[in-house]
Amino acid sequence: MKIAATIAYLATALVAFSNAQQVGTNSPEVHPALPSQTCTASGCTTDNTKIVLDSNWRWTHNVGGSTNCYTGNTWNSALCPDPATCATNCAIDGADYSGTYGITTSGNTVNLKLVTHGPYSTNVGSRIYLLQDDNNYKIYxxxxxxxxFDVDASQLPCGLNGALYFVQMDQDGGKSKYSTNKAGAAYGTGYCDAQCPHDIKWINGEANVKNWVPSSGDPNAGSGTYGSCCPEMDIWESNSISQAFTSHPCTVSGQYRCSSPTECGDDATNNRFDGVCDKDGCDFNPYRMNNQNFYGPGSNFNVDSTKPVTVVTQFITDDNTANGNLVEIKRFFVQNGKAIxxxxISWTGIDATNSLTDKVCNQAKTVFGDTNDHSKKGGLKAMGAALKKGVVLTMSLWVDYAANCLWLDSTYPVNKSPSVPGAARGTCPTTSGVPADVLAQAPSATVKYGNIRVGDLGTTTGGVKPPTTGPTSAPTSAPTTTKATTAPTTKPTSAPTSAPTTSKAPATTTPSSGVVGAYGQCGGSGYSGPTTCVAGYTCRVASQWYSQCVPN
Structure with missing residues (x-):
């Protein structure tokens, strides 16, 4: 879920919260309802889904008692001398979602609060998952x-990340695989992602106590020998300044416990690109792609982050079926009833398109001077294999103790000039995002996610069809300077005024029958493929460079 940086995962509670494998009885676990929908051309049906808090946030204590197994960022050595003994001795308890963690639901919307002052503790951030029932995650x-989905990121300043994404966790949280895991999905166990995080306190039914080192910067986190890896598809990482979607493929399928710096891809040992997962990923951040006026706070942006917005992500395969290979990830928005x-993209050397393909990923890696680990780890085909097998929906709000979220909303690396292609990701100063500053200046920050839907292409937006006017071009003059909550923003650079380079769709997006599938390219300058769309779709001119098959 993180781009071009090793990220410290969501700040944990400022008291003794941890996760464990036994089930405690001190507090009941009641999963808040968060209905979602599944859609077809005939309409949408409601699923009685719920949410569950990640086990890393929960209070862990000795079985049958109240002695902490983990306090601050240190394990209790008496209860947890080794991984297996700790799993036997420690129990995980139920959560007070609103009172302790600042997580509330209303209808089909969930609200995550940054800082929550409970009766006995202060909690920072949260991570939740969508449940199909009380014991199983919903598999997409x-x-x-x-x-x-709908999102309101208006209250998120520089340095915060409200993230909604998919990871290839086990449906039951690993309960059936590991006999020592008695808690399972009902208590939010089994997390993994493409960063192979070492701060997960319990992995594969055992405590991650081996060689545990408390964090020097985060008073509630640390790292153990093991990491928890799996493919990750970031649908939405954002604050009110910037947003991105990112593909993170891995060479492993499903949740995998890495055990060495090499396979975990640890930065500390210079093994970032040697691990089993692509940590950088292939990302699409409009600002980074050289359109500084597309997303941000105010009506002068195409997408106004001061208002709620509907985000639509489409996963296009080479044969337009669920059995094909992933070849393109498309994105559009709906705001104020209008599709956007x-x-x-507006960089020389990258096709002037508005979606992710392997070609665009490869071009961007070259133009930005980034290591192309995405291709090495299998590219979109590998990402698609995970999405075909099934993934779990994750929603979170967090501060970044490793890189201050500069990879999302500022210039990163900070020693690069903002004029270097790919360096500028948003208007936040390079001095912004320090967790202590964010927590002090924006403790009441919140993010809302809601109206979650999945369905056949073109069925989830309630009659609002995808845009037919083509990609939103970069501005030909510098936009006005925006202001973030935490600090004044810097003035973005102007986008180039020349026409974009010709965009060509990958050959694999065209069915073998010679007709173009839903939302595929069917024309444009330099395009030489089929121009006839599948039944129910019409080829419409979006611009001189691009025509697309859209619903009749």
Missing amino acids: KLLNKEFT DNSA
Whole structure:
């Protein structure tokens, strides 16, 4: 879920919260309802889904008692001398979602609060998952589908990340695989992602106590020998200044416990690109793609982050079926009842399109001077294999103790000039995002996610069709300077005024029958493929460079 940086995962509670494998009885676990929908051309049906808090946040204590197994960022050595003994001795308890963690639901919307002052503790951030029932995560299979949700990131300043994404966790949280895991999905166990995080306190039913080192910067976190890895598809990482979606493929399928710096891809040992997962990923941040006026706070942006917005992500395969290979990830928005196409890329050397393909990923890695680990780890085909098998929906709000979220909303690395392609990701100063500053200046920050839908292409937006006017071009003059909550922003650079380079769709997006599938390219300058769309779709001119098959 993180781009071009090793990220310290969501700040944990400022008291003794941890996760464990036994189930405690001190507090009941009641999962708040968060209905979602599944859509087809005939309409949408409601699923009685719920949410569950990640086990890393929960109070862990000795079985049958109240002695902490983990306090601050240190394990209790008497109760946890080794991984297996700790799993036997420690129990995880139920959560007070609103009172302790600042997590509330209303209808089909969930609200996550940054800082919550409970009766006995102060909690920072949270991470939750969507449940199909009380004991199983909801599994999403996304190939040849679109995933849609509403988000309100208006209260998120520089340095915060409100993230909604998919990871290939076990449906039951690993309970059936590991006999020592008695808690399972009901208590939010089994987390993994493409960063192979070492701060997960319990992995594969055992405590991650081996060689545990408390963090020098985060008073509540640390790292153990093991990491928990799996493919990750970041649908939405954002604050009110910047947003991005990112593909993170891995060479492993499902949740995998890495055990060495090499396979974990640890930065501390210079093994970032040697691990089993692509930590950098292939990302699409409109600002980074050289359109500084697309997303931000105010009506002068195409997408106004001061207002709620509907985000639609489509997963296009080479044969337009759920059995094909992933070849393109498309994005558009709906705000104030109007469909808004994603921003066009505006860098020389990258196709002037507005979606992710392997070609665009490879071009961007070259132009930005980044290591192309995405291709090395299998590219979109590997990402698609995970989405075909099934992934779990994750929603979170966090501060970044490793890189201050500069990779999302500022210039990163900070020693690069903002004029260098790919360095500028947003208007936040390079001095912004320090967790202590963010927590002091914006403790009441919140993010809302809601109206979660998945369905066939073109079915989740309630009659609002995808845009037919083509990608949103970069501005030809510098936009006005915006102001973030935590600090004044810097003035963004102007986008180039020349016409974008010709965009060509990958050959694999065209069915073998010679007709173009839903939302595929069917024309444009330099395009030489088929121009006839599948039944129910019409080829419409979006611009001189691009025509697309859209619903009749």
